Amino acid sequence: MSKEHFLEQHDPERKDFQIDRIILFSDAVFAIAITLLVIEIKAPEILKGFTPDQILEQLYELVPKFWGFFLSFLVIALNWRSHHRTFGFVNHYTNRLILLNFFFLFTLVLMPFSSAYYSENTRYNVPYYFYNINIILTGITNYALIKYVFNPKNGIVEHQPTIIFKKLFMARTIAIPIIFLFGILIWPLSRMYAQMSPILIW
Amino acid sequence: MSKEHFLEQHDPERKDFQIDRIILFSDAVFAIAITLLVIEIKAPEILKGFTPDQILEQLYELVPKFWGFFLSFLVIALNWRSHHRTFGFVNHYTNRLILLNFFFLFTLVLMPFSSAYYSENTRYNVPYYFYNINIILTGITNYALIKYVFNPKNGIVEHQPTIIFKKLFMARTIAIPIIFLFGILIWPLSRMYAQMSPILIW
């Protein structure tokens, strides 16, 4: 209990800002992770004497990387929207909330690596599994965070939303990891369908 | 409708901050995109025995990269100013606003790649077209965002500006993609004039 008591001693005028700070720090991590994705796509160098066809060929070879970039952008954007929605209800914070938030951020920070590993090696099993597991972990840690926030016992939220919306929100949150788990499962049957499975997000 | 209802359940005290958060997250993306531009310019290594002329020659070879860097900095800065102006009117938000904002951010995040691709290969058609198309997409997504924000039906803005200023603002927004489209069109006639065309922005 002592840690929470410590928090309670904070200057009451600054309490709201302490919550804002958790959120804005998370946003900076989101923003950097989403922007670093593109760093992994190296701009091709055109050599002297290249024909227009060869130049287009170079770009064409980047298509899997662009696909990976687009997919990872989508995943991070969806996670941001979810985080934005969750923290719109947060009036109080605890050490545990900060800890769960860091677990979630850890999986986000890994995304540029997983995304690069997958999109550079799209034809292989291991990178595809690695990437999907990263996204699944993102979904699970996000789910744990949301569950903690909306649990009335934890005293995080003052104005609880209706139960129906809470359930809807949590179902949506768990949908992303399920889709990517589904991708892993159908991969041995059909690589193409597996890679297309994220379209189900919409 | 259910999604918007969900938003309405948010703690009313935190509603303003939810809008601030959309803005500050966007700003972090702007800031990272504008700062990553310079990463693509590798500092030249001076080898033993280089004469001052050779050292200056090395720098001189970077001029196209600096030009690309400067141009991209200008484009992102103009987009930031436009975003700053638009969101000075935003009192409410919707899922659609977040979605349109992400479309816009997606084109910004691509800028460091396009900028590097263009500025490393300034003599070729494809990179020039690629770069200009990226900027045109930035303008179009920004235009869609602005149109959505100022449409009274969407309930985003409480204090609508006068119609004359709205028109002026939207005309300015669409000017950037038109200038870069113009660059694409005159490129086959004169590369020099095409590359100079962004000067028309002022």
Next chain:
Amino acid sequence: MSKEHFLEQHDPERKDFQIDRIILFSDAVFAIAITLLVIEIKAPEILKGFTPDQILEQLYELVPKFWGFFLSFLVIALNWRSHHRTFGFVNHYTNRLILLNFFFLFTLVLMPFSSAYYSENTRYNVPYYFYNINIILTGITNYALIKYVFNPKNGIVEHQPTIIFKKLFMARTIAIPIIFLFGILIWPLSRMYAQMSPILIW
């Protein structure tokens, strides 16, 4: 004294925001340092004809890098939590506070380098010492910052916490550098125990 007088002339309405700005600038540095950690882990390229075993072998070789990444993430996260806690009490600021905060940020900004140096060369003394010294400096500068903030003479905090919690907090702060100093000391005896020592943080 003149510098502090200068600060006192600031617009009173903006005074709170001046403190917020110190905090949010620090948070941006935290966020970038924690996200750059992963950049040092290059995604392995799978060559044609690699067997699944060879692909897993490539990943397995990254384990020390992932360990270093995880450890550095933990260290920066703990430092962020400590900074978050400290600045929840800050009502006023001085030039000295800004200076001490920059000393602390300097050690954080070095972390991606130290982390990469250590995790690429885990079997050698020098990188391990370098990394641990970086973390020890982080702890010392953080300790200096906290000591300055809670010293009533400096007029930073209006609502001082109880002495018992102040002592507990400062003891916890100094624990991280002591654990890593301990790691340096037992390294000549047992490398494995030394590398495991951060587990004591919990």
Next chain:
Amino acid sequence: MSKEHFLEQHDPERKDFQIDRIILFSDAVFAIAITLLVIEIKAPEILKGFTPDQILEQLYELVPKFWGFFLSFLVIALNWRSHHRTFGFVNHYTNRLILLNFFFLFTLVLMPFSSAYYSENTRYNVPYYFYNINIILTGITNYALIKYVFNPKNGIVEHQPTIIFKKLFMARTIAIPIIFLFGILIWPLSRMYAQMSPILIW
């Protein structure tokens, strides 16, 4: 005038946040520029069979890079403190303020490049001049920004500080570029003294 009129139509409740946003966007650029500095220092790879002496030799060779890193960190930190001080007085903004701020940010964004170029080639004239000119431009654009802010005609500041402090502040601001200009001038006489000249900042 029409542009400023446009700004005046902004929602009055959001006006303060519009100023905050200029500041926080600038802070994100500061934070990224200061953190990217370390990226240019590549962690040395220790090869099999290296003696401790060879490992220390590798680190020793990085000393000029660390010096450049430290110097650039100091310069960006001083510029941040100056910007923090200036914007503590800002109650209103204009298009011109945003423009001058972008000029200043442009010189900051260039710092990681200049810093890398200088610190990788510390024995040569051109990189040293390039680096110092970058810092001088940072000082000049900062000076122009400060002059604009405190000019009562521009209506930026409601609570003007005393004239004596304004003069002191502007003198301090111009001191950094003068010191680095001084470095350029004495370089042909003594490289060592030139490189030491930043110590005068204190």
